[in-house]
Amino acid sequence: MARRGLLLLRQFLRDSAAASSSPLPLRALASAESRRSVTYMPRPGDGAPRAVTLIPGDGIGPLVTGAVRQVMEAMHAPVYFETYEVHGAMDTVPSEVIESIRKNKVCLKGGLATPVGGGVSSLNVQLRKELDLYASLVNCFNLPGLPTRHQNVDIVVIRENTEGEYSGLEHEVVPGVVESLKVMTKFCSERIAKYAFEYAYLNNRKKVTAVHKANIMKLADGLFLESCREVATKYPVIKYDEIIVDNCCMQLVSKPEQFDVMVTPNLYGNLVANTAAGIAGGTGVMPGGNAGQDHAVFEQGASAGNVGNQKIVELKKANPVALLLSSAMMLRHLQFPSFADRLETAVKRVILEGKYRTKDLGGVSTTQEVVDAVIAALD
Amino acid sequence: MAVRRLLQRSSINQISSRVLPSFSHSFSSAASPSEPIRATLFPGDGIGPEIAESVKQVFNAAGVPIEWEEHFVGDKVDPRTESFLTWESLESVRRNGVGLKGPMATPIGKGHRSLNLTLRKELGLYANVRPCYSLPGYKTRYDGVDLVTIRENTEGEYSGLEHQVVRGVVESLKIITRQASLRVAKYAFHYAKTNGRQRVSAIHKANIMRKTDGLFLKCCREVAEKYPEITYEEVIIDNCCMMLVKNPALFDVLVMPNLYGDIISDLCAGLIGGLGLTPSCNIGEGGIALAEAVHGSAPDIAGKNLANPTALLLSSVMMLRHLKLSDKADQIHNAILSTIAEGKYRTVDLGGSSSTTDFTKAVCDHL
Numbered sequence: 184m185a186r187r188g189l190l191l192l193r194q195f196l197r198d199s200a201a202a203s204s205s206p207l208p209l210r211a212l213a214s215a216e217s218r219r220s221v222t223y224m225p226r227p228g229d230g231a232p233r234a235v236t237l238i239p240g241d242g243i244g245p246l247v248t249g250a251v252r253q254v255m256e257a258m259h260a261p262v263y264f265e266t267y268e269v270h271g272a273m274d275t276v277p278s279e280v281i282e283s284i285r286k287n288k289v290c291l292k293g294g295l296a297t298p299v300g301g302g303v304s305s306l307n308v309q310l311r312k313e314l315d316l317y318a319s320l321v322n323c324f325n326l327p328g329l330p331t332r333h334q335n336v337d338i339v340v341i342r343e344n345t346e347g348e349y350s351g352l353e354h355e356v357v358p359g360v361v362e363s364l365k366v367m368t369k370f371c372s373e374r375i376a377k378y379a380f381e382y383a384y385l386n387n388r389k390k391v392t393a394v395h396k397a398n399i400m401k402l403a404d405g406l407f408l409e410s411c412r413e414v415a416t417k418y419p420v421i422k423y424d425e426i427i428v429d430n431c432c433m434q435l436v437s438k439p440e441q442f443d444v445m446v447t448p449n450l451y452g453n454l455v456a457n458t459a460a461g462i463a464g465g466t467g468v469m470p471g472g473n474a475g476q477d478h479a480v481f482e483q484g485a486s487a488g489n490v491g492n493q494k495i496v497e498l499k500k501a502n503p504v505a506l507l508l509s510s511a512m513m514l515r516h517l518q519f520p521s522f523a524d525r526l527e528t529a530v531k532r533v534i535l536e537g538k539y540r541t542k543d544l545g546g547v548s549t550t551q552e553v554v555d556a557v558i559a560a561l562d
Numbered sequence: 563m564a565v566r567r568l569l570q571r572s573s574i575n576q577i578s579s580r581v582l583p584s585f586s587h588s589f590s591s592a593a594s595p596s597e598p599i600r601a602t603l604f605p606g607d608g609i610g611p612e613i614a615e616s617v618k619q620v621f622n623a624a625g626v627p628i629e630w631e632e633h634f635v636g637d638k639v640d641p642r643t644e645s646f647l648t649w650e651s652l653e654s655v656r657r658n659g660v661g662l663k664g665p666m667a668t669p670i671g672k673g674h675r676s677l678n679l680t681l682r683k684e685l686g687l688y689a690n691v692r693p694c695y696s697l698p699g700y701k702t703r704y705d706g707v708d709l710v711t712i713r714e715n716t717e718g719e720y721s722g723l724e725h726q727v728v729r730g731v732v733e734s735l736k737i738i739t740r741q742a743s744l745r746v747a748k749y750a751f752h753y754a755k756t757n758g759r760q761r762v763s764a765i766h767k768a769n770i771m772r773k774t775d776g777l778f779l780k781c782c783r784e785v786a787e788k789y790p791e792i793t794y795e796e797v798i799i800d801n802c803c804m805m806l807v808k809n810p811a812l813f814d815v816l817v818m819p820n821l822y823g824d825i826i827s828d829l830c831a832g833l834i835g836g837l838g839l840t841p842s843c844n845i846g847e848g849g850i851a852l853a854e855a856v857h858g859s860a861p862d863i864a865g866k867n868l869a870n871p872t873a874l875l876l877s878s879v880m881m882l883r884h885l886k887l888s889d890k891a892d893q894i895h896n897a898i899l900s901t902i903a904e905g906k907y908r909t910v911d912l913g914g915s916s917s918t919t920d921f922t923k924a925v926c927d928h929l
Contacts, residue, residue, distance in 0.1 A: 353772065353774055399720050488804070
């Protein structure tokens with residue numbers, strides 16, 4: 184590990200000598216941002232490179248994870264990737280992948296395609312259940328410079344990730360009648376509520392909204408609400424309220440600025456996260472991740488479109504912004520805040536400038552062009 | 563498709579006859595113009611009675627041959643129906659075959675069946691049809707919305723079958739049957755055909771709920787084969803949500819199971835301006851139709867003459883089309899659209915300052 188650190192250091196010194204001669208034009212755009220914040224004082228050894236499991240995935244996955252790799256190298260970030268091939272068509276996630284994530288504690292992944300209507304169960308869900316990644320987080324916010332129908336959006340959707348409608352317990356009662364069990368437990372509802380309030384507390388958020396359908400599913404969602412209310416009493420500074428899921432979707436498309444942090448059970452979280460991502464600029468730009476007690480897996484925030492379609496893969500026009508911002512979240516999670524800030528600033532600069540945008544943001548660039556622009560914008 | 567939309571926008575008349583549903587013979591009841599038709603009216607709670615009054619006034623002014631049978635929600639639970647609605651009210655709808663319902667409040671918590679669920683189960687109302695189209699003259703963030711959501715109304719996640727397994731563990735059953743899925747799929751394609759719609763999209767989450775939503779999709783595919791002229795596609799629900807908020811013009815007719823239908827139809831209502839402007843109609847076996855206003859009972863503005871009757875008025879137009887009183891339906895629909903497009907008389911929720919009675923009078927004047 185020390186030898187690798189030395190290699191990186193040598194490379195860094197070599198490159199910075201070369202880079203000082205060519206000025207970066209994009210720096211002038213936001214000179215106020217590059218002023219340093221209060222210094223982060225590391226513990227000795229914090230700079231040692233960390234191993235991160237990387238799962239390229241299916242479809243556009245390899246493209247966008249390749250983009251992250253390139254940017255990490257350009258930044259000389261103290262992470263190195265251990266890559267494992269996993270495809271949605273496999274039966275289960277290979278055990279060596281799970282072992283690697285257990286060892287490294289952190290993983291970055293692209294989307295895994297799930298076959299529709301029978302056969303294999305979703306590998307995304309399997310991974311989450313195996314590692315007990317019980318909280319899924321998506322941060323949906325307006326990027327400056329990106330025109331959208333809604334302004335002032337800054338919503339974080341925290342979604343319970345292991346139970347609820349995704350229990351996978353289905354059976355055919357008689358031919359033509361199928362039952363699916365939605366399981367809600369106090370244990371899981373309590374821990375996701377605790378995670379949501381803790382997140383709000385640590386990130387200076389003012390309000391937590393619980394999304395439910397307890398007027399119809401009185402026992403199941405009623406249990407979820409009870410847990411949220413109990414946890415809310417322990418955080419008196421944070422405002423807490425509740426909203427029914429259909430009203431919530433309606434409010435999201437008309438007045439999204441009223442929401443701050445939202446905590447939801449599994450299925451509603453999926454819908455709300457994708458809706459919120461759509462109104463704030465699209466799923467191609469929203470970062471997110473899955474967190475558990477011991478492990479964290481970072482991926483594109485909202486699940487729609489994380490595998491893309493054949494055309495985007497062939498033309499290499501996938502949007503890497505979501506995964507780049509998720510990798511910035513990952514760097515912060517690994518306690519490299521300065522690298523995370525630099526990456527985020529560079530990505531935001533590129534979006535603000537508007538010259539290099541992929542098709543879902545209204546532009547015509549390829550993935551590689553956006554990556555090159557981000558690397559050029561790094562300071 | 564763009565040309566079709568252009569032709570529509572050129573006159574309100576064309577919008578009214580194309581977008582609001584006309585139901586074919588097997589799915590509706592014919593009306594004889596000579597004697598008045600009896601229809602059940604549930605004014606409901608909160609602002610319900612005021613807006614029901616609005617509908618009555620407009621129907622009188624237009625000379626619609628309908629005789630209303632009013633029924634109210636009781637204040638104690640009727641054991642025959644396990645809810646606050648009496649058996650007599652339900653019998654009245656069954657007899658008349660058509661009805662109009664105002665908003666009814668559903669209390670959160672345990673105890674009895676929700677009123678809306680009771681109506682659906684007892685009357686066998688299996689499909690909820692909600693056309694969402696941008697109202698000319700009332701601008702929202704989304705233009706050119708023109709879609710119809712058809713939601714399976716009887717089973718799915720709303721079966722009401724929940725129980726506590728042990729302390730702190732609750733199970734809720736989601737039921738999907740072949741019979742109900744086929745029924746709603748058949749209605750959706752039939753609706754698309756009779757109203758000139760090109761595309762039907764089935765919304766599902768079959769990558770996770772493989773057997774239940776898988777069965778729903780299988781039934782939709784079977785029915786789709788019988789209608790080769792209509793394009794059929796399947797969209798996963800998270801994709802659908804995202805596409806709806808980015809570009810709602812991508813969708814035409816949407817058919818969905820119960821829970822997704824609830825959420826998506828409210829999302830679409832939000833795109834065009836909210837529940838105060840959205841009509842809705844429930845279709846039952848044997849051609850029963852119960853048009854309803856889907857907004858809440860708004861107890862805070864009840865009795866203050868501030869409520870917006872548009873939703874209930876547009877739903878009553880859907881009811882008239884079901885009864886094949888198309889010319890009266892067109893007349894009233896055009897009157898409503900011109901009043902809103904004109905912008906002079908708008909209720910508070912649309913940004914104006916008119917009262918309910920002023921708006922109603924303006925609609926009557928436009929007839």
